[in-house]
Amino acid sequence: MNNAIEIKELSLSIEGRQILENISFGLGEIGIACLLGPSGCGKTSLLRCIAGFEELNYGEVWIKGIIASKPNHHLPVEQRNIGMVFQDYVLFPHMSVTENIIFGLKDQRATRIKERLDELIELFALEKHTRKYPHQLSGGQQQRVALARAMAPRPGVLLLDEPFASLDIQLREQLARELRSILKQDGITTIMVTHNQLEAFAMADIIGVMGDGKLRQWDTAFNLYHEPKTSYVANFIGEGVFIKGEVINSIEVKTDIGNIKGHIPHNFEKGKKVRVLIRPDDILHDDDSKVTAHVRGKAFRGAEFLYTLETKNGLYLQSLVPSHHDHPMNEPIGIKTEIDHLVIFTDEEISI
Amino acid sequence: MTFKNFSESFYSLLNLNFGLLKFSRLNLTLIILALFFCIPVVIVCGSLFFPAKDIWVHLIDTVLTDYIFNSLALLIGVGFFSLLLGVIPAWLVTMYQFPMSRYLEWAILLPMSMPAYIIAYSYTGTFDAAGPVQTIMRELTGWEYNDYWFPEIRSLGGAIAMLSLVLYPYVYLLARASFIEQSICVLEVSRTLGCNAIDAFRRVALPLARPAIIVGLSLVLMETLADYGTVQYFGVSAFTTGIFRTWFGMDNSLVAAQLSAILLLFVVVFLYLERRSRKQLAFHHTSNRYSPLLKQKLKSSSAFFAFVICFAPLLFGFILPASFLGEWAISTYSEALDIDFYILLLNSLSLAFVTALLALVIALFLVYMNRNSHLFINRFLVRFISLGYAIPGTVIAVGVLIPFAWFDNRLDEFLTLHFNFSSGLLISGTLFILIFAYLVRFLAVSINTVEAALEKIKLEMDEVAKTAGMSHVSIMRRIHMPIMRGSLLTALLLVFVDVLKELPATLILRPFNFNTLAVRTFELANEERLAEAAVPALAIVIAGIIPVIMISNSISRSRPGYE
Numbered sequence: 055m056n057n058a059i060e061i062k063e064l065s066l067s068i069e070g071r072q073i074l075e076n077i078s079f080g081l082g083e084i085g086i087a088c089l090l091g092p093s094g095c096g097k098t099s100l101l102r103c104i105a106g107f108e109e110l111n112y113g114e115v116w117i118k119g120i121i122a123s124k125p126n127h128h129l130p131v132e133q134r135n136i137g138m139v140f141q142d143y144v145l146f147p148h149m150s151v152t153e154n155i156i157f158g159l160k161d162q163r164a165t166r167i168k169e170r171l172d173e174l175i176e177l178f179a180l181e182k183h184t185r186k187y188p189h190q191l192s193g194g195q196q197q198r199v200a201l202a203r204a205m206a207p208r209p210g211v212l213l214l215d216e217p218f219a220s221l222d223i224q225l226r227e228q229l230a231r232e233l234r235s236i237l238k239q240d241g242i243t244t245i246m247v248t249h250n251q252l253e254a255f256a257m258a259d260i261i262g263v264m265g266d267g268k269l270r271q272w273d274t275a276f277n278l279y280h281e282p283k284t285s286y287v288a289n290f291i292g293e294g295v296f297i298k299g300e301v302i303n304s305i306e307v308k309t310d311i312g313n314i315k316g317h318i319p320h321n322f323e324k325g326k327k328v329r330v331l332i333r334p335d336d337i338l339h340d341d342d343s344k345v346t347a348h349v350r351g352k353a354f355r356g357a358e359f360l361y362t363l364e365t366k367n368g369l370y371l372q373s374l375v376p377s378h379h380d381h382p383m384n385e386p387i388g389i390k391t392e393i394d395h396l397v398i399f400t401d402e403e404i405s406i
Numbered sequence: 407m408t409f410k411n412f413s414e415s416f417y418s419l420l421n422l423n424f425g426l427l428k429f430s431r432l433n434l435t436l437i438i439l440a441l442f443f444c445i446p447v448v449i450v451c452g453s454l455f456f457p458a459k460d461i462w463v464h465l466i467d468t469v470l471t472d473y474i475f476n477s478l479a480l481l482i483g484v485g486f487f488s489l490l491l492g493v494i495p496a497w498l499v500t501m502y503q504f505p506m507s508r509y510l511e512w513a514i515l516l517p518m519s520m521p522a523y524i525i526a527y528s529y530t531g532t533f534d535a536a537g538p539v540q541t542i543m544r545e546l547t548g549w550e551y552n553d554y555w556f557p558e559i560r561s562l563g564g565a566i567a568m569l570s571l572v573l574y575p576y577v578y579l580l581a582r583a584s585f586i587e588q589s590i591c592v593l594e595v596s597r598t599l600g601c602n603a604i605d606a607f608r609r610v611a612l613p614l615a616r617p618a619i620i621v622g623l624s625l626v627l628m629e630t631l632a633d634y635g636t637v638q639y640f641g642v643s644a645f646t647t648g649i650f651r652t653w654f655g656m657d658n659s660l661v662a663a664q665l666s667a668i669l670l671l672f673v674v675v676f677l678y679l680e681r682r683s684r685k686q687l688a689f690h691h692t693s694n695r696y697s698p699l700l701k702q703k704l705k706s707s708s709a710f711f712a713f714v715i716c717f718a719p720l721l722f723g724f725i726l727p728a729s730f731l732g733e734w735a736i737s738t739y740s741e742a743l744d745i746d747f748y749i750l751l752l753n754s755l756s757l758a759f760v761t762a763l764l765a766l767v768i769a770l771f772l773v774y775m776n777r778n779s780h781l782f783i784n785r786f787l788v789r790f791i792s793l794g795y796a797i798p799g800t801v802i803a804v805g806v807l808i809p810f811a812w813f814d815n816r817l818d819e820f821l822t823l824h825f826n827f828s829s830g831l832l833i834s835g836t837l838f839i840l841i842f843a844y845l846v847r848f849l850a851v852s853i854n855t856v857e858a859a860l861e862k863i864k865l866e867m868d869e870v871a872k873t874a875g876m877s878h879v880s881i882m883r884r885i886h887m888p889i890m891r892g893s894l895l896t897a898l899l900l901v902f903v904d905v906l907k908e909l910p911a912t913l914i915l916r917p918f919n920f921n922t923l924a925v926r927t928f929e930l931a932n933e934e935r936l937a938e939a940a941v942p943a944l945a946i947v948i949a950g951i952i953p954v955i956m957i958s959n960s961i962s963r964s965r966p967g968y969e
Contacts, residue, residue: 105598131597132605138598144591148613157609158599207600 057116058083058243059104059211064113066096066103073099077113077269079262086237086244088254091264092290097247100264101213104245105138106131118210137204137242138213142220143196145188151199152184158207174202177236193220194229201233205240212237214246218253230256251291263287279333280395285404288331288397293360296329296404297369307398310367311345316396329404331397334360337373343388347371349381363389433784436775439768440787443846446805447797450670453663453808461661465652472643473665476562477631477672480644483566484573484630485623491570491723492577493619495716497607500585503701504709510716511582512958517723518575519950521907523635523928524943526568528727530639531734531936533559560640568636571723573629577622579957584618584687585611603702617683624680631672632798634910635928645669646800646910653914659808666801673796728947734940742941750942754922757837758905761844762852765901766894768845769852773860774882788853795850799843799911806843807915810834840915847911848904852897859893860886899952906949 057080066074074096081087089097102108104115106122106129115123117136122129137158145154155174159167175181178198188196197217204212217233218226230253237244248254254261255275263270263278263286271278271287282288285296299309301322307314309330322328339361350370351362354377361373361381373389381387498504499511517525533539533556540556543549558564588611596606634646645665653662704712735742772788794802811834821827833839863886871881887894909924916925923942930939 105594107594107597130602131594132600132602134598136598138595140591140595142591144595146592146595146610146614148616157596160600203595203599209598213598 056083057081058085058118059245060114060116061100061104062114062116064100064103064115065111066099066108067111068099068108073267074103075267079269079272081243081245081260083243084238084241086234086246086257086259088258088261089245089247089264090251090254090261090290091249093249095264096267097249097264098215099267101138101215101245101247104211105136105213106134135207135210136213137207137209137211139197139200139204139215139217141216143200145196145199145203147188150185150187151180151191154188154199155202155206157203170206170208174206177240178202193222194225197221197229201236205242208242210243212242212244214244216247216249218248218250226250227252227256233257263290265290280397282331282397285329285399288399292333293372294331294333294336295371296399297332297371299328299330299398301326301328307396310369311365311371311391314391314393314396316393318396318398322398322400326400328398328400331399332371332391332393334372334374336391336393337363337371338390338392339373339375339379340388340390343390345390346386346388348386349383352381352383361387363387433775433781436771437783437787440772440791443791443794443849444787445809446802446843446846447670447793448805449808450663450666450801450805453660454667456660458658458661458664461656461658462664465661469643469648469651473645473648476637476642477644479562480566480569480630480633480637480642481627483563484569485627487566487570488574488577488626489619489623491574491719492579492622493581493612493615495719496578496581496585497611498712498716500582501603501701502712503703504712506713507701507716510713510720512954513720513724514578514716515575515954515958516720516951517572518957519947519954520572520724520727521635521909521924521946521950522569522572522629522633523639523909523931524731524947525572525723525727526565526636526639527927527931527936527939528730528943529564529568530559530931532726532730533557562640562642565636565640565642568640569630569633571719573626574719574723576625576629577619580618580622580625581615584615588614617686620683621680621687624676624683627676628673628680628796631669631676632800632910634798634800634913639928639931645672646798649800649804650910650914653804659804659811663804663808666798666804669798669801673798677793677796728944731940731944731947734937735944738937739941742938747941750921750923750926751945753920754906754924757841757922758902761841761848761905762898762901764841765845765849765852766856766897769849769856769897770894772849772853773856776857777860777865791846792850792853794846795848797847799847799908800914802843802846803911803914806839806846806911807834810839835917837917837920840912840917843911843915844901844905844908847908848901851900851904855893855897855900856890859890863889896956899956903949903953907946 059081061077061079064074064077065072077100079087089100091097099108103110103123104117109128110123110125112125114121117134120129121127122134146157149157152171156167156171159170175184178201180195180198180202183191183195183199188199191199197220201217218229221229234257246254246257248257258275260272261275261278262272265286270290271283273281273283278287278291282291288294297309297311299307299314301318301324302308302313303324304318305315307316307318307328307330311332314330345365347363347365349361350364353360355374357377358374359377359379361375363371363373365371371389379387495510495514499507499514531537535551535556543554543556544551547554592610592614593606596610601609631645633644634650636642637644638647638650645668649662649665649669652658652665703709772791775784776788811831814829814831814834817832818829821829867885868881871885876884906922907924909928912922912925913928916922921929923946927939927942927946930936930942
């Protein structure tokens with residue numbers, strides 16, 4: 055087993071309530087994974103299982119080739135060689151920035167502690183703040199101290215619980231990218247929990263989408279968006295609508311906006327009624343197109359408008375259009391479809 | 407700005423000015439009222455300007471070293487043991503689950519309801535040479551009085567033990583509140599950084615709780631300094647007994663006041679310590695998010711150990727003394743519950759009720775004065791009055807009696823001289839002076855409670871009400887009072903119970919032939935009629951349980967996420 059983290063059929067229930075159900079995944083060295091899902095989906099509980107704050111009912115947690123958790127075996131948190139950053143950082147308020155960072159570096163020679171401290175101070179650009187106390191720092195600075203503190207003992211795995219949630223929205227994506235390069239530079243395997251897709255896309259090599267205590271898909275951002283395995287993932291990641299369709303042959307589906315070609319799972323026989331996911335970027339605005347739809351809603355997004363369009367046969371679609379195409383409400387505009395990835399589900403799958 | 411907006415803001419501006427105008431006359435009255443309550447401290451401190459060299463030389467030669475040594479020994483001893491008895495159980499009940507831990511969590515506070523002089527005499531009755539424990543021991547072994555060693559209850563060590571047993575709950579309360587307040591996350595972080603449970607306590611939880619623990623400790627030390635009943639009963643010469651002796655034995659009120667001033671100096675030190683630590687607490691805030699505290703379940707032997715550590719202070723501080731009292735009360739109640747007892751009860755209850763009500767009304771006035779004005783003098787006076795709680799009852803009694811007795815005597819002289827009419831002790835021999843002394847000491851309790859309640863009502867809420875066209879009076883009546891009703895009741899009850907328990911000031915200031923439960927208990931105990939003292943003592947203890955219940959309710963509600 056070469057993975058830094060290996061989760062096998064993990065289940066957790068607290069006070070009789072099932073929190074996590076049958077979760078398995080593996081994450082290689084220096085990998086950065088995100089657990090993504092709406093609040094209450096169990097992503098933080100999963101992180102806490104890995105950290106060792108919860109005892110498992112079933113399954114196994116392996117960290118760096120060592121079994122950390124299984125029923126009736128529980129390695130204490132402090133022996134797991136993990137680092138964790140909590141949602142609002144939880145710095146020790148009675149210690150300075152320096153004291154906070156070196157907190158986990160006990161039993162080491164002073165020179166080595168100093169070395170590691172200087173390294174982290176430089177990495178996180180905290181030179182001006184070493185003697186300050188947490189209440190004297192801004193939110194972003196506190197976050198950097200919390201990260202430095204967690205990384206100081208060179209943990210085998212770094213766990214981040216919504217590390218950007220307390221920061222300004224404008225800062226988040228930028229910080230996520232910066233953090234990603236720091237983690238890659240320091241060679242730390244990381245699992246991050248977030249409910250924000252853009253953060254996850256900016257940070258992660260691989261993303262686990264969670265819902266109702268289950269891991270719905272473990273995949274790259276690109277695949278989650280373009281090849282969601284379940285309608286839950288399709289709904290959760292990105293935007294879009296489902297429209298009705300009918301399978302014509304093994305590569306084509308007939309819909310009200312024309313026939314769409316793509317890969318169709320082989321268990322879908324001819325004539326089967328299906329739903330097709332249409333993303334806003336699948337519908338292009340084309341003034342020359344004969345197919346038109348009426349603008350029924352528009353949301354300005356800066357570079358683009360997200361139009362809600364109604365087709366002649368009463369279908370509602372969404373379309374991303376460059377924002378210099380500013381069309382008034384209820385005006386008919388020309389559209390064409392350009393679908394690279396056909397995403398279809400049966401009616402039954404949708405209703406789940 | 408529309409015309410309507412403009413006219414409205416213009417109108418409110420007028421209104422505001424008018425309000426200030428009306429307020430300043432009221433303000434003056436309140437400042438005078440507030441100054442009135444500062445008299446005792448001013449008198450006591452002022453006494454230092456009147457040298458009394460001869461008597462001080464005599465005091466220094468004879469008893470002063472005793473006073474200082476004993477008071478310091480009490481402070482150190484009681485401080486040490488209340489830390490021990492307060493901090494460790496606070497940590498255990500906050501973090502762990504063990505048998506009875508849910509009940510111990512609040513039951514540990516029960517010794518608070520036991521005034522020190524009552525626990526002192528209940529232990530004396532049980533453990534001194536004539537008490538049942540030693541009697542049974544002698545009967546079993548055949549020893550005589552001097553054949554064996556038994557710890558002497560009536561000693562400095564005994565006083566330290568008694569005071570520690572009833573005062574440690576202050577430390578417990580503040581330490582526990584602080585442990586609960588520390589988000590569990592901060593401990594979890596330390597675990598992820600390689601700390602085991604004991605490291606986490608030592609390196610994170612304890613340093614974080616230190617300001618809170620110091621606040622609790624300062625309260626304990628102030629109470630220790632203020633104690634009169636225990637040290638007097640045990641024959642330990644401390645500052646409070648010295649003040650009594652100088653006043654009534656040597657009949658020297660000036661030197662008594664000067665001794666009081668020195669005692670006050672100690673108090674100021676602890677007050678400073680307390681205030682400074684409270685300020686620090688503000689920075690020791692760890693997180694706004696709270697995950698529910700999942701208490702760790704302790705296993706067999708450590709669970710038993712934890713139980714013993716938490717149960718012992720409760721056993722020795724409440725269960726044992728209360729059951730001694732209960733037993734005596736059962737054996738004597740048929741004689742004790744006579745008409746005299748009911749008069750005593752009526753005296754105590756009505757005195758406590760009148761004082762509590764007055765304190766509440768005055769506190770409301772003062773706190774409102776502060777809310778509506780930002781004058782420095784107002785804030786300062788209210789803060790100064792709230793220091794009254796730290797001043798020992800003996801000191802207040804001295805500070806109250808001197809000016810009023812002086813006034814009475816001058817008045818009497820004047821009337822006798824010019825009208826051949828003696829007014830006698832017009833004020834200083836009446837309940838007025840006693841209630842005044844109570845107010846000086848306990849106004850702080852009602853001020854703090856009312857202030858805390860009113861602070862929770864944001865000023866914006868008043869502004870909303872004003873925009874809805876409500877007057878000051880109707881805002882108070884229809885918004886503030888309904889919201890604060892619970893807190894006002896709390897203020898009333900807390901002062902009520904404090905007055906019931908108060909001993910030294912009552913002892914000095916009560917009118918001739920006027921007795922209260924506390925005074926009667928103390929008198930009977932001093933006359934070695936211990937069993938007879940049990941009924942009034944038990945009445946005080948039972949009343950004392952009320953605020954304990956209120957306090958334990960309010961702290962368990964104080965933290966989100968804590969069940």
